[in-house]
Amino acid sequence: MRLRERLDPVCGERLYEGTTEGGLAVKVMPRGTVTRSCAQLSLDYGSVDRRFIPDGRVRPVTVPSGIAHFLEHKMFEKERGDLFNEFSRLGASANAMTGHLTTSYVFSASGDFDACLDTLLELVFEPHFTDALVEKELGIIDEEIRGYDDSAGWRGYRGVLEGLYRRHPVREDIAGTSETIRQITAKTLHLVHDAFYVPSNAVLCVAGAVDPQAVVASVDKRLGTDVDRRVRAATVTPAEPAQIKRRRRKIGMPVALPILQLGFKGPGARSGRDAFRLETAASIALEVILGETSAIHEELYAEGLIGDDLSSSVRADRSMSYALVGGQTPEPNALERRLLAAIEDGLSRDLPAEDVERVGRRILGDYVRLLDSMEGLCGHLADCHRSGLDLFSLPGAMSEMSPSRVRKYARSMLAPDRVTSVSVVPKA
């Protein structure tokens, strides 16, 4: 594997990029000034990849909801023992995350980086599943699901996705349900591992006190230098109508104050760059219109309709996009009306140029500060790779975001006829 060196235009940091013969993308940002090294191995595989055509086959297969998350749990167990302990022995801490679209395995180490990286590659690419180990995990994951079910924020978020989507599997819980996880067997885990855990479907991002050539040597040693022709299985995503499924929902829970969660259903993006524009524009618009610098935020806070926790976020991908706005409020209906009116009014004309520029300065500052976080860097490098973006181009990309362009993209995301609202209210 040959690495290409590139220079960060803002801070002058170096990034080394390459691809192994097996197809694994590798990105290394050495930072000699820190003591820790972090690595994140991310797979383009998440909870939405439930129906797929494995490489070399014709007919699609469907696997139980929650299997991506279950697989992530089981990857740590090997015949030689639990790799959590191996990372601990090496003075590292490890973790893993499953999302709708990706599964990531990370470690942060202050000691033997090469051994940790080798363990990470073993963890991801060398499965060891038995039905007994699957059985043992059921109780643990069941409790994880129950824990999330007691979280009002999570229930609101889940309610929004169920309200926005009719068929897209993003509407299902990432961890599945007590029932679906009981359909998982060692055989189905092998099926999805073979289908998605292939080097060409993954990116390894490393940041910290590392030598890029040593990273290459470790990867080659573990994965070999032979060409690996396996490709990712093709996910079959059901066609999703533009309309939402449900306009409004109320969920009763033991909470002190109602929580309003609004969801906006956006279009599927045409490309990774398109998704980036959609995500960035809608985020800027929501920050300008509803953020702490806005008049409406000040009004709503003064009236007691919001607290400090009003927040927004945007997610865009090739098969779906959505925006969320929400927080605690004593009057969910009144807050919903005010928020929707503010968004509609805010997008009825171009946003003030000085406000967009101010958000641009904040984004540039965030980019510079990101370079102080090894974990954050690995995560951003992996996200950019998945979207076909260049991390170093992000600060410059803000210059593309003129007020009229922000408005155009934001309007496609924040359409008033594709809104769902979920109120989590105190249960009587």
Add this chain to the structure above:
Amino acid sequence: MPADTPSFTTVPLDRGVTLHHHRSDRFKTEFVRVFVRAPVDERRTLRYLFAALLSRGTKEFPTRRMLASHLQDLYGAGYGAAAQRMAGRHVLALRASTAAGRFLPGKPGNLKSLLAFLSHVLDGPPTGGDGLPMPDVFEQERRSLQRDLLGRVNNKARYALDRLYGEMYAGTPLAHPDMGTEDHIAAATPGATLEEGMRTLNEGEIDIYLLAPCTPGQAERLVRRHFKLAPRSRERLIPLGLSPPRRRVRKVREALDVEQGRLTLGFRMTDWRPGESAREGVLANAILGGGPASKLFRNVREERSLCYDVHSWIDNVTGTIGIQAGIRPENYDAALKAIRAEVRAMARGRISAEEIGLARAAVLSSIRTVPDSPAGLVEFFYRRRLMKRRGKTLDAVARGFERVSTDGIPALFERAKLDTIYFLDREELGRATA
């Protein structure tokens, strides 16, 4: 930074006012924290409210909107004020950070702007003609605080923890969250809040931490130019005044409409001196329930599949050991038995060389990575300062943990008496009883 280099250069600016400077161009963030000490007492609600007012505006930027715009102009500077319990004190803490100006267009002097901004924060919140905080602003922050207090039930793990401390330390300030009680919040007035907050700012022992690529002399000049801080008395630490541990275990069950039960155990050490056995405590916690290599994780979660999350903590100021697990209510007896068996194993010295090795490796790793984060570095050394720990370099701290013997851990756990079991149960089930 070599591990044997002192992380901070300490510069006494005046009596009770100390600057701690870390010279480094490793970070792309310039970082300032100001800590002001106060006792854990009934006035902490006032300090909590005062911090909320400081977060909301300054005399120069009196509205939230103006403040937020100014911070965005400083390339998204981070700022916050909080009052929090820390090492037996109630500390008023200000934090501010910004991207280093040398990487930004026109190389703006962000550090100077940040210090100038903080100097206005230290002048106190905006006031009206009567010299008091604006009544409407005050009421908004009081309402926000009341909601935050009531909203703690939304996070079931935290709520269970609040309830455990409420039972274990009834009648002391530790029985309530840092923000106090509903009654304390209702009783607060603008005048009392301002008076207590300004008294804390002007009289509490103050530590300023500055991380920036300048010399200690430059740092001192910058801070002296921007901050006008009067000398103040050195802190006289007031004991927390805890009641002695119970003789009989108190079992409390509360039912809510939850899917998962939260089993929370509180142990108290007998004859505890605040701050004792610090290193042993950290290591012991790592062995018992500090991470995925711990006894609780391996034996209660992985071996017996009784929970997803289980962890322990040791507070060596109060001499408390806590354990919490999210469990299926039907598994209450099995989980309690399994958790208590692990605590018993600690007291009986049934700790393997592997467990000690994994725990020590985890602790050392966390120490070695402290310098990688400005916030982590400051917090780590400020806590050590509060606890009067020796070892001004990370290398010295790490050496301490390499050498610390685990021989005393069984004796430590022999002194740990189970005080309270709090169980947040599912509504329809009845199990543990009060």
